[in-house]
Amino acid sequence: xxxxxxxxxxxxxxxxxxxxxxxxxxxxxxxxxxxxxxxxxxxxxxxxxxxxxxxxxxxxxxxxxxxxxxxxxxxxxxxxxxxxxxxxxxxxxxxxxxxxxxxxxxxxxxxxxxxxxxxxxxxxxxxxxxxxxxxxxxxxxxxxxxxxxxxxxxxxxxxxxxxxxxxxxxxxxxxxxxxxxxxxxxxxxxxxxxxxxxxxxxxxxxxxxxxxxxxxxxxxxxxxxxxxxxxxxxxxxxxxxxxxxxxxxxxxxxxxxxxxxxxxxxxxxxxxxxxxxxxxxxxxxxxxxxxxxxxxxxxxxxxxxxxxxxxxxxxxxxxxxxxxxxxxxxxxxxxxxxxxxxxxxxxxxxxxxxxxxxxxxxxxxxxxxxxxxxxxxxxxxxxxxxxxxxxxxxxxxxxxxxxxxxxxxxxxxxxxxxxx
Amino acid sequence: xxxxxxxxxxxxxxxxxxxxxxxxxxxxxxxxxxxxxxxxxxxxxxxxxxxxxxxxxxxxxxxxxxxxxxxxxxxxxxxxxxxxxxxxxxxxxxxxxxxxxxxxxxxxxxxxxxxxxxxxxxxxxxxxxxxxxxxxxxxxxxxxxxxxxxxxxxxxxxxxxxxxxxxxxxxxxxxxxxxxxxxxxxxxxxxxxxxxxxxxxxxxxxxxxxxxxxxxxxxxxxxxxxxxxxxxxxxxxxxxxxxxxxxxxxxxxxxxxx
Numbered sequence: 001x002x003x004x005x006x007x008x009x010x011x012x013x014x015x016x017x018x019x020x021x022x023x024x025x026x027x028x029x030x031x032x033x034x035x036x037x038x039x040x041x042x043x044x045x046x047x048x049x050x051x052x053x054x055x056x057x058x059x060x061x062x063x064x065x066x067x068x069x070x071x072x073x074x075x076x077x078x079x080x081x082x083x084x085x086x087x088x089x090x091x092x093x094x095x096x097x098x099x100x101x102x103x104x105x106x107x108x109x110x111x112x113x114x115x116x117x118x119x120x121x122x123x124x125x126x127x128x129x130x131x132x133x134x135x136x137x138x139x140x141x142x143x144x145x146x147x148x149x150x151x152x153x154x155x156x157x158x159x160x161x162x163x164x165x166x167x168x169x170x171x172x173x174x175x176x177x178x179x180x181x182x183x184x185x186x187x188x189x190x191x192x193x194x195x196x197x198x199x200x201x202x203x204x205x206x207x208x209x210x211x212x213x214x215x216x217x218x219x220x221x222x223x224x225x226x227x228x229x230x231x232x233x234x235x236x237x238x239x240x241x242x243x244x245x246x247x248x249x250x251x252x253x254x255x256x257x258x259x260x261x262x263x264x265x266x267x268x269x270x271x272x273x274x275x276x277x278x279x280x281x282x283x284x285x286x287x288x289x290x291x292x293x294x295x296x297x298x299x300x301x302x303x304x305x306x307x308x309x310x311x312x313x314x315x316x317x318x319x320x321x322x323x324x325x326x327x328x329x330x331x332x333x334x335x336x337x338x339x340x341x342x343x344x345x346x347x348x349x350x351x352x353x354x355x356x357x358x359x360x361x362x363x364x365x366x367x368x369x370x371x372x373x374x375x376x377x378x379x380x381x382x383x384x385x386x387x388x389x390x391x392x393x394x395x396x397x398x399x400x401x402x403x404x405x406x407x408x409x410x411x412x413x414x415x416x417x418x419x420x
Numbered sequence: 421x422x423x424x425x426x427x428x429x430x431x432x433x434x435x436x437x438x439x440x441x442x443x444x445x446x447x448x449x450x451x452x453x454x455x456x457x458x459x460x461x462x463x464x465x466x467x468x469x470x471x472x473x474x475x476x477x478x479x480x481x482x483x484x485x486x487x488x489x490x491x492x493x494x495x496x497x498x499x500x501x502x503x504x505x506x507x508x509x510x511x512x513x514x515x516x517x518x519x520x521x522x523x524x525x526x527x528x529x530x531x532x533x534x535x536x537x538x539x540x541x542x543x544x545x546x547x548x549x550x551x552x553x554x555x556x557x558x559x560x561x562x563x564x565x566x567x568x569x570x571x572x573x574x575x576x577x578x579x580x581x582x583x584x585x586x587x588x589x590x591x592x593x594x595x596x597x598x599x600x601x602x603x604x605x606x607x608x609x610x611x612x613x614x615x616x617x618x619x620x621x622x623x624x625x626x627x628x629x630x631x632x633x634x635x636x637x638x639x640x641x642x643x644x645x646x647x648x649x650x651x652x653x654x655x656x657x658x659x660x661x662x663x664x665x666x667x668x669x670x671x672x673x674x675x676x677x678x
Binding site: 371372381386389 | 470471472473474493494495497498499503504506509510512513514515520521523524525527528531563564580584
């Protein structure tokens with residue numbers, strides 16, 4: 001057997017042995033697995049994966065996540081959905097009017113109608129694998145016109161024993177016309193150890209709806225995290241997604257949005273890596289129709305021998321006149337050995353548009369550091385203050401107060417470990 | 421004991437020697453003006469005293485309040501009471517003026533064994549000083565110097581000085597780029613800080629500032645050495661005759677030279 005066949009072989013066994021799915025899901029899972037087998041895991045000759053080598057994932061044999069082994073104390077929020085090692089652990093007891101939050105079994109009709117319709121697995125082996133391994137997932141449905149003020153939180157907790165496990169979290173978020181909601185997805189490693197989280201989130205934003213999405217990735221430092229977010233924006237809708245990436249040994253985030261007429265899409269991100277961590281953010285914003293705006297602000301803080309990749313694609317289709325698009329990627333590099341690869345990719349076919357992009361890679365500013373110290377602030381505090389300030393404009397854009405507070409606390413603790 | 425005693429100070433940046441043997445003694449209560457043509461080493465002296473590490477001291481000594489100043493880090497110098505008003509105050513986006521100044525004041529208070537201030541007490545301290553400097557209180561919530569006009573930046577420096585209450589204040593060309601009204605405001609802030617316990621070094625190219633902040637002593641720096649010292653009348657002499665009158669070459673900094 002070739003190496004590729006061996007890699008696929010272990011997954012085939014897991015695919016074959018998994019619990020039976022509802023009849024409608026079986027063909028989707030089969031097609032997805034076939035596609036996964038054809039594609040195989042990407043290598044660095046694939047332009048999309050040029051800087052991110054997933055050989056370590058391809059080589060590892062992962063077991064399915066077992067039920068009932070995760071122990072953690074969560075700060076209880078009003079609307080929480082909790083998955084542990086890929087299994088639904090708890091769902092909210094009561095919900096505001098117009099909101100459904102549960103597993104796929106809670107609304108099979110809606111799931112059948114939408115699952116897999118947005119996140120294409122044709123070119124992405126990880127999405128194909130996730131789709132092939134789908135058993136359950138998070139379903140959030142906001143009725144037309146409903147305004148949900150409390151953030152809806154989805155927790156994906158993972159713990160692993162001596163054998164690495166893989167989970168394939170799947171979320172389907174359906175927001176009706178003129179509705180509003182805030183979704184927070186949290187991926188958390190409960191204990192150290194190697195495991196793979198291979199997630200797919202599909203979001204359908206209805207006409208004139210307003211959706212804020214946050215993803216907080218705090219996987220174990222030995223974990224692999226690969227995730228795709230696929231959002232479709234209805235006419236005149238407003239969607240934002242903020243990705244905070246802190247954990248993981250090898251992390252790849254794909255965030256993709258398709259914009260309809262008059263809609264506004266925002267993709268922000270903050271990644272903080274140290275040691276030998278590798279984080280890759282690929283974004284794609286597709287201006288499919290006219291009069292849509294998009295904003296992107298990704299900021300990274302790198303220390304040690306870490307490696308960050310940013311690739312931002314913007315497509316402006318032929319008919320998408322009056323597009324206004326801005327993309328910014330800024331990196332703060334704190335060590336000599338950290339590496340950043342950043343690349344904007346703009347493909348503009350319309351002629352009456354405004355598209356700007358910019359990328360920077362820099363170090364802490366010596367002048368600023370001296371200025372702070374010359375006023376009596378200790379060197380390490382001055383350094384932390386400047387790092388904090390660098391992250392601040394992404395953090396300030398977070399509208400959920402509790403999330404902003406917890407992030408500020410994490411940042412504060414992270415950069416006080418650094419104190420000399 | 422002198423507050424500051426500089427003896428035969430030599431310093432270089434890269435391979436270029438800029439200070440070539442400076443001797444200067446400043447006692448508490450005195451205001452010393454340091455004048456000199458462009459490139460004479462005035463700003464270098466100010467930066468060396470505050471601990472900027474791009475300058476390497478190659479000889480001589482600086483004693484401040486009985487301590488070897490050159491041994492101290494920039495933050496320890498500030499905590500011991502040295503303050504440099506920057507010629508070009510630095511913009512720091514993302515750090516509010518208020519957070520910055522409170523952190524600075526508390527670091528200094530802690531070092532001196534005084535209780536640190538909470539946000540309310542801090543506001544009470546700064547309010548009064550902002551009035552003296554004719555500064556809008558909204559500036560406190562803005563990021564440090566970010567988007568400030570030239571005049572606002574210089575006023576912000578003197579405002580910081582008023583809050584931090586140094587024992588030795590060094591003003592590096594605080595007059596540059598100020599119109600006469602802003603100059604008077606800044607000078608008024610500085611004059612309000614004159615005290616028998618405090619020494620000041622005022623670095624300037626022009627005499628104009630010195631008719632607002634009247635010095636006790638004037639020194640002329642040229643090519644890294646003090647070539648002439650005198651009383652306040654020396655500044656007027658220089659104004660009348662120019663640096664050329666002292667046989668010094670004062671070449672304007674080249675702009676758009678062909």
